[in-house]
Amino acid sequence: MNPSAYLALAAVLFCLGATGVLLRRNAIVMFMSVELMLNAANLALVTASRMHGNLDGQVFAFFSMVVAAAEVVVGLAIIVQIFRSRRSASIDDASLLKF
Amino acid sequence: MTAVFWICALLSVAGAFGMVFSRKAVHSALWLALTMVNLAVLYVSQQAEFLGIVQVVVYTGAVMMLFLFVLMIVGVDSSDSLVETIRGHRGASIAAVSALLVLVVTMVSQGMQTMAINRDPVGLARANSDEGGNVQGIAKLLFGRYVFAFEVTSALLITAVLGAMVLAHRDRIRALPGQEELSRQRLMNPATAAGLPAPGVYARHNAVDTPALLPDGSVAENSLPGALQLRGVAHDVREEVAVTRAAELAADPTQAQEDES
Numbered sequence: 001m002n003p004s005a006y007l008a009l010a011a012v013l014f015c016l017g018a019t020g021v022l023l024r025r026n027a028i029v030m031f032m033s034v035e036l037m038l039n040a041a042n043l044a045l046v047t048a049s050r051m052h053g054n055l056d057g058q059v060f061a062f063f064s065m066v067v068a069a070a071e072v073v074v075g076l077a078i079i080v081q082i083f084r085s086r087r088s089a090s091i092d093d094a095s096l097l098k099f
Numbered sequence: 100m101t102a103v104f105w106i107c108a109l110l111s112v113a114g115a116f117g118m119v120f121s122r123k124a125v126h127s128a129l130w131l132a133l134t135m136v137n138l139a140v141l142y143v144s145q146q147a148e149f150l151g152i153v154q155v156v157v158y159t160g161a162v163m164m165l166f167l168f169v170l171m172i173v174g175v176d177s178s179d180s181l182v183e184t185i186r187g188h189r190g191a192s193i194a195a196v197s198a199l200l201v202l203v204v205t206m207v208s209q210g211m212q213t214m215a216i217n218r219d220p221v222g223l224a225r226a227n228s229d230e231g232g233n234v235q236g237i238a239k240l241l242f243g244r245y246v247f248a249f250e251v252t253s254a255l256l257i258t259a260v261l262g263a264m265v266l267a268h269r270d271r272i273r274a275l276p277g278q279e280e281l282s283r284q285r286l287m288n289p290a291t292a293a294g295l296p297a298p299g300v301y302a303r304h305n306a307v308d309t310p311a312l313l314p315d316g317s318v319a320e321n322s323l324p325g326a327l328q329l330r331g332v333a334h335d336v337r338e339e340v341a342v343t344r345a346a347e348l349a350a351d352p353t354q355a356q357e358d359e360s
Binding site: 039 | 165173220221
């Protein structure tokens with residue numbers, strides 16, 4: 001399978017993730033959409049690694065997985081903290097900085 | 100390889116659609132897990148065996164479990180409000196994302212058409228066999244050229260752990276009452292000194308959702324478990340009370356006058 005098909009798949013997944021971030025209002029589902037976008041980027045990195053025949057792309061994908069894992073831990077802790085103080089996981093309710 | 104690509108591509112796009120458009124957050128998490136497993140297969144099919152396994156272990160194993168745990172804490176039924184708070188927000192976002200998709204796909208196809216690397220990619224057979232395998236090759240790079248980035252990663256992980264601990268920690272305003280204080284409290288209050296009335300004590304119905312009756316025939320609210328009252332599944336005993344009362348009256352008509360007085 002030639003690499004452009006994989007890249008197109010990565011683009012489609014990235015755009016679906018962006019759709020989720022823009023449309024959903026539940027903070028956790030938004031977070032999952034961000035994860036999907038990161039995964040799409042990883043797929044593009046792995047594809048580039050195969051195209052060029054060296055492993056640097058895979059190492060980059062590995063690093064982005066590490067960063068994504070750290071980001072999930074901190075992000076979910078923040079969501080839990082907001083839920084504790086406001087009893088809601090909807091991002092519309094966290095609007096104190098709006099005005 | 101072509102069959103693997105198409106099957107996994109379709110399944111992962113289906114999973115992504117399911118994640119974005121399913122109403123319940125738990126369903127979204129499960130759809131995302133499907134997408135991630137299929138991405139792992141796609142990694143392995145592109146000679147990235149190590150990343151494929153890491154994808155399954157880290158994403159579908161750890162990250163998705165974390166998501167599910169947080170969903171359980173936050174409440175499974177915290178459903179999304181589907182009311183548009185900003186007018187035209189939904190249409191505008193779909194238009195923007197479609198434009199982004201067209202842009203990226205055009206970019207990829209235009210760029211790749213001119214590259215010989217697209218028709219026959221170099222492939223990783225040589226890079227993987229140089230050090231004896233995919234894992235060894237990645238290890239050589241990770242602990243060689245990228246060792247500084249690797250060390251910085253450890254600082255990042257420590258910071259993330261500390262941040263999560265600080266954020267998830269909650270200071271109690273006062274200490275939780277222990278067993279001794281609770282029982283002392285119960286005995287000091289005359290209303291609860293003898294214990295709460297037990298539920299389910301009733302002639303025609305014997306279950307924990309049936310409230311006890313007070314001597315005058317009214318319902319003792321505190322005989323029911325609080326959770327049942329919150330869920331609204333407590334048994335309505337008015338009918339039984341009426342039937343019993345009628346039977347008592349039929350057996351002994353003088354009681355009606357006693358009730359009056």
